[in-house]
Amino acid sequence: MKVLHVATRFYPGPGGVERHVREVALRQRKQGIDARVLTSDLFTEIPWARLPRESLESSRTPEGIPVQHHHAYALADDLHYPFLPGLYFDIRRDRPDIVHVHTYGTYQGFSALAGTVLSEIPYVLTAHYHPTWSIWGGAGRKRLRQVYDRHLASYVLEHAARLIVQTREEERLLREVAARLPRVAIVPPGYTPLPPAYEGPKGFGATFGLPGPFLLFVGRLASNKGLDVLLTAFAQLADTYPDLSLVVVGEDGGARSETISRTASLGVEGRVRMMGFIQDERMLASAYREAAMLVLPSEYEAFGLVLLESMAQGRPVVSTSVGGIPEVVEDGKSGLLVPPRDAPALARAIRTLLEDPALAGRMGEFGRTVTVPKYTWEGVVSQLSRIYADVLNPRGAQ
Numbered sequence: 155m156k157v158l159h160v161a162t163r164f165y166p167g168p169g170g171v172e173r174h175v176r177e178v179a180l181r182q183r184k185q186g187i188d189a190r191v192l193t194s195d196l197f198t199e200i201p202w203a204r205l206p207r208e209s210l211e212s213s214r215t216p217e218g219i220p221v222q223h224h225h226a227y228a229l230a231d232d233l234h235y236p237f238l239p240g241l242y243f244d245i246r247r248d249r250p251d252i253v254h255v256h257t258y259g260t261y262q263g264f265s266a267l268a269g270t271v272l273s274e275i276p277y278v279l280t281a282h283y284h285p286t287w288s289i290w291g292g293a294g295r296k297r298l299r300q301v302y303d304r305h306l307a308s309y310v311l312e313h314a315a316r317l318i319v320q321t322r323e324e325e326r327l328l329r330e331v332a333a334r335l336p337r338v339a340i341v342p343p344g345y346t347p348l349p350p351a352y353e354g355p356k357g358f359g360a361t362f363g364l365p366g367p368f369l370l371f372v373g374r375l376a377s378n379k380g381l382d383v384l385l386t387a388f389a390q391l392a393d394t395y396p397d398l399s400l401v402v403v404g405e406d407g408g409a410r411s412e413t414i415s416r417t418a419s420l421g422v423e424g425r426v427r428m429m430g431f432i433q434d435e436r437m438l439a440s441a442y443r444e445a446a447m448l449v450l451p452s453e454y455e456a457f458g459l460v461l462l463e464s465m466a467q468g469r470p471v472v473s474t475s476v477g478g479i480p481e482v483v484e485d486g487k488s489g490l491l492v493p494p495r496d497a498p499a500l501a502r503a504i505r506t507l508l509e510d511p512a513l514a515g516r517m518g519e520f521g522r523t524v525t526v527p528k529y530t531w532e533g534v535v536s537q538l539s540r541i542y543a544d545v546l547n548p549r550g551a552q
Contacts, residue, residue, distance in 0.1 A: 155542065156188040158250035160262040162226075162236055164193035165215050167205065168405050168431055169374070170459050171256055171282050174343055179219045181535045191219060192244055192262075194226035199234055200290070200376070200408040222248075234295045241265040246273050252542055253277040255314075258328070259302050263310040276315040276545050280341070281456075283324050288454035288477075290376035290407055308332040315545040318538075320457045321478030339541055342481075344531030345462040351439035358440040362427065366397030369504065370445035370469075372438075372460040373452070376407030380451030380474065382416055386497035387451075389420040391504060398425070398508075403441060405431040442467035447507050447514065453494050455479050461489075462529060465521025470514045472503045488521035 161175045175191060182189035195210055197203045204210075210223050224244060226236040242265040245253060255266045258281040266277035286299045311317060311332045318339050319325045325338050354360065359368070369388065373379050381402070388400045400422070402413070410428070417423040432438045442448065448464035450473040457478045464471050471489035473479050485491040490506065492499040507514040 155252070155546075156190070156248075156250045157182060157252050157254055157542065158190050158192055158245060158248055159254045159256060160192045160241070160245070160266065161256040162194055162260050162262065163196050163199070164191050164221060166209055167197045170343075170457075173346060173459070174280075174282075175256055176215065176219065177344060177346055177531045178535060178538065180217050181531055182538075183217075183219060185535065185539075187539075189219065190248065190250070191221045192241070192248070193221065193223060194236055194238055195223045196226050196236060198405065198407075199236060201406065202228055202234070229298070234292065235261075235298055237261045238265070242268040242272075245269045245275065250275065252315075252545060254538075255279045257282045258311075259299055259307070264306075267310055267313050270313050270315075277313075278316040278318060278541060278545060279311070279314040280318040280320075281324060281328060283319065283328055283456055284378070284454055285327050288378045290374075290378045290409075292408070303331050308334070311335055316541050318541070321481045323478050323481065324456055339537065341534055341537045341541075342529055343457055343459060344534045345459070345466060345526055345529040346531070347466065348439035348442075348463060349436045351443045351467065352436050353440070356440075358437060358444050361437070362429070364399055364401070364427070364444075366399060367395075367446045367508070368399040368401045368427075368444075370401050370403065370441055370448050370464070371450065372403045372441075372448065372463070373450065374404050374407035375402070375409045375413060377409050378453045379407075379409070380453055380494065381409060381413050383495055383497045383500060384449055384451045385413070385416050385420055385422065385426070387501040387504060388426070389422050390497065390501040391508075392422055392425065394505075395508065398446075400426045401429060401441065401445070402426065403429045403432055403438070438463075439467060442469055445469055447472055447489075447504070449500070449504065450474070450479075451492075451494070451500055452476065452479075458482060462526055465489075465518070466526045468515075468518040468522045470507055470517035470521065472500065472507065482525070484520075484525070488517050488525050490517075 165176050179189040197205045224238045229235045253266045269275040314336045320342050417426045448471045454477045474494040475491040483489045490503040
């Protein structure tokens with residue numbers, strides 16, 4: 155079987171979808187499936203940055219996944235919509251048995267639709283869905299998505315041979331966009347174990363000079379991640395916990411300068427460490443392991459893989475009761491959930507775990523031993539194989 159995964163961005167670009175596609179394609183190839191990736195030449199969309207030349211010159215990842223990069227163009231101003239003219243012809247030239255589109259609302263959905271209509275190549279869509287109000291990138295981008303939702307989404311969704319979502323909440327939200335959906339499969343992502351954490355003098359705190367406890371945020375610095383709420387909550391705790399720091403890890407998604415400015419206006423700039431993207435995964439594992447907790451105050455998350463990364467290191471999480479998060483975090487067992495955009499509630503939840511280390515320890519252990527083992531990439535690939543087989547050989551045709 156030949157499967158063509160089509161995604162806006164891919165390795166070595168950072169991000170959850172990028173990792174998802176890589177993990178799936180790698181394991182499919184190990185099972186004898188000819189899995190390939192068709193993607194753009196972008197490293198990030200916001201800011202607009204292309205992959206380094208050496209990445210574009212290589213036709214395979216280090217693990218051997220075949221990759222074809224397509225030159226991306228941008229719409230003007232703050233629309234931030236990558237379009238890849240000619241993508242359909244690349245799909246047709248590759249002649250896969252099935253096209254696996256990743257991410258709702260993107261140009262590749264139209265290309266897959268053309269492949270189905272003109273070349274009878276079926277496609278499945280893993281939505282990685284964010285509702286329009288929660289997407290990041292500016293007002294222009296949101297207006298463009300509203301147009302897509304209103305006039306185009308139903309065509310792309312209804313022609314998919316299967317719609318794949320990560321949570322029940324994601325399915326519910328998509329049913330608000332399109333009155334008719336194809337058959338839906340719920341396939342949560344897997345967890346990718348980080349390598350062993352550095353310890354002692356090589357550990358995160360020792361390396362970066364953090365003498366006291368710290369809260370950890372990991373994620374793209376984007377407008378929908380609730381960083382302003384996190385900073386407000388941290389400022390409310392700062393006087394009570396003079397040794398507490400906030401560590402912010404992640405690449406800039408357009409909100410870095412605003413975040414830095416807000417730390418100054420709140421008077422906590424000396425206690426907030428902006429680390430950027432941490433390439434060394436052993437150091438990232440060390441950050442999780444040494445943190446008092448992970449705090450993810452997003453306005454929406456389709457799933458939230460960083461929650462599993464924190465749990466795997468035995469640390470509790472404080473997050474928001476939005477999107478798929480409540481299907482990952484059992485409130486009161488692996489962490490605490492609060493309403494979005496509620497800084498006082500977020501501060502109270504953080505305070506609860508700071509004041510009760512035994513509770514924090516029990517939550518971290520529950521996440522590590524009960525929650526994380528439920529999510530494996532082998533399980534994801536097994537479910538996808540059944541979906542592909544059913545699409546290519548429908549039961550009704552047997």
